[in-house]
Amino acid sequence: MSERSWKSTLGEAIPAPLGEEIDAWEAQIELKKGPGMDDRIFAETRLRRGVYGQRYDNGLRDDGTGQKPLEFPCGDLKKGPDTVFDAPGMQRIKIPYGRITAEQLDVMSDLAEEYSDRILHVTTRQDIQLHFVHVEDTVDMHRRLAACGITTREACGNSVRNVTACQFAGVCNTESFDVTPYADALTQFLLGHPDVQDFGRKFKIAFSGCHGEPCGLVTFHDLGATAVLKDGKRGFQLVVGGGLGAVPVEAKILMDFCPEEELLPVSQAVCRVFARLGEKQSRARARIKFLIQKEGIERFRELVAEERAQLRDDPRWTDFLDTLHGPIENPIRDGGALPEAAPPRFHEWAKTNLRPQVQEGYFVATLTLPLGDISSEQGWLLADLARKYTGDSIRATVEQNLAFRWLSGADAVAFWEALDTMGLAQAGASTINDVTSCPGTDTCKLGISASRGLAGELRKHLTVIRDQLDPAVKPLRIKASGCFNSCGQHHVADLGFLGVSRNVGGRKVPHFNVVLGGQWTENAKSYGMVVGAVPSKNVPQAVELITAKFVADRQEDESFQAFIKRIGKGEVRKLLAPITKPPSYEEDPSYYSDWGDPREYTIGDLGIGECAGEVVPFVEFGIQAAEQQLDQAQDLHDVGEHGKAASQALRSMLTAAQALVRHLGHEVRDEADDIVTLFREHLHDTGLFHDPFAGGKFATYLLKAHAAGDEEFWTGADAEAAHRVIDEARLFVEATHAAYARIGETPQLTPPPAPKASAAAAPAE
């Protein structure tokens, strides 16, 4: 008798093309287990199936007493360079525009329970992630997903990532029209398209139904499409080249009005230009925003127009328009008014979690998921709830929640009561206690600080005191990222936190940079300003201090953004000054561990440095001075002195570089040329300054800025250039901290490489 398998059990339920792809994936895994497949090729193949790495998958983990090998049974077998085959990883499940059917929720809950840790995690890009998955289990997972209409193809890797859209699309009273079918058509069109297979980096697309609301967040996407009606005709404003990441960049307008029939071909043309001209060698500069910076938006527009003109007609560009105007979802219950008599807790919940649809008698209910997590058990219960009340109308949101659309007002109390029995009736969706966080050090390989630990702590505390909070404070948003990649979208939060590490007395201390006044509305219109770092354990206190000051000093109806802008960074810094320095290890060792992790804090594979007693190494003074210069640069920028600000930002990089060069024992003068030459020679060319993940990216910020001109030259910078160089300087100074931590207080000097003829000042790109 032949053994049962998911392949034979599901049979034709798996669409043939998906089935073939998954068979190929299975064959590739088998090939990898033999000698036949290159690690790098397998890694990219794996990523394109959404099968991602996870922390410690290099087979090393610091257990609190030092770094120890994790002896997986697979021995030397790898699933990517430095990635052990047996190490648990993450499966990202791509959910186009966040739409989930009840059946899909059931299946994903099954998978979480069987192959993962019984948790489904909603991400800030409307995906679902399952953690601690073995690579060999992914084959059956993919088959079971395919059988309910989900492909994980291109969920990661250098490809078009999940296409996101507002969770209210189609039921919203501010939208121009429903963007769902357009997002769907573009998803299907670009999935596996030959023109999107040769990118140097990932490519993210978002749709929004209107300009004013935040749900689509188009301004920080590689390609953003906002619905626009022009003389009654449907179209989109297209923006390109936005991104959060290390240096947030606002997308630029590509077309003010792209008619609906041109959406797919123009998007295809953008992809082709990106594939053809985008950077391929340097990963750090391979996003489309760098191409647009290089070419300029005018030239980029021309390139796209030329590319569009050359495209051969494709019926898929417009086929979907024929079926466009029918309903995407149908309610399964009659609409009705909300009942007047309901428990007070229901009313409290309804205020923040229930939003009327444009369709009379229906509402969107938002479920506030703590840290974006639900258990398999909750997943099954929610799928049943959808079947009973709303049909297949669930949408994952970019704030890591689930929205149930088409809830009849008449059913709202019963729905809420059902949520209450499964622990999901918490009020406060999209308010201060609904804290968003990326995975951070919990599972992400790049995490520097425990963003989830912090978010959990803040959420717990703020939920308890929510009722006592001032009405002006309740609607504020908090978001945390574990590192500069900004997956927690902290740049666009009222209060954002970005994980960084600091050296204190020879030990490393987890910190978060405080980023204030980002704007979530108008599609995340502006990014917050970095105020400075506070120890992780003091972040809750920082939140209290900042919100209390906002309540006390706010002028009439002043928004938080306006308030922060008015009082300025200096004032906030003064406010936070008493909590920016952690106590010594001897006074309070808890500061030297991160939230939810009792191990002494380390970054990456670093061991704990030898404590140098009370003596502060000279290099630390230098880095501190660089930080002060950087703060001054930001202050100058805030008051409109852009040229001076840019010049000061360059100075801060030079100061930091000089400190590190000196730390290595080299004579270095104060002149910029001397600093840069020696920095290049001893830190850049040797790789000492290189970030383990970003490589030489941060070093190039100094080399580039210096190559462009001296401090005098930079006094002519405009606002945008100044903003960029300040952001880059901040990352450079961060990288100096990290390099110093890696080098240690007593550097092992190695002879520098022979000087090169061109060792002067050209950027090392």
Place this chain on the structure above:
Amino acid sequence: MTQTDISRAERVQVKLFASKAAADPHDLVPVFHRWIREAKVPDELLIDVTDYTHVWRGPGILLVGHGVDLYYDLGEDRPGLLFARKRAFEGDLETRLTDALKRALRACADLEEDGLEFSATEVLVRVPDRLHAPNDDDAFTAFVPVLEAAARAVYGAEAVLVIEREEAGTRQPLTARLRVEDAPAVRTLA
């Protein structure tokens, strides 16, 4: 569903309930980190600790391993030690279940050294393997003798056992509740 099919089920979970629970589930975080340092679970590579206490009646505190996971589980609003075999074990379902029961008891006994207490009289047993063990009558009928044999291997041939089917819903994995009359202390069985 046949005996052969169900015996191929790879993943099993057993949960023993705490009779004296941790004052705060977070107390288990440093304990599990210590277990990693001390390689406390024999023949198992322990990897990391994860906190899911924010999830309602969820996995609680998770100690992730390569072949098995251990949870200080908060399901049913009754804390307990949940042992999950997920991969890397030869043999049939009965062997896997016997091993899981023994290891769960061992882990409970170890946690008792940290002040918790567990009862061995009630065990929740799940087979989260919908391919080989769908949650239906046939599979349950095939499962009962397998579970009974595993329980007798751990509790003794004379133990008085009751095996009940959990009817929580069709999406749930095949689940049974094993009750053992006058079961000895976990330390005795471990």
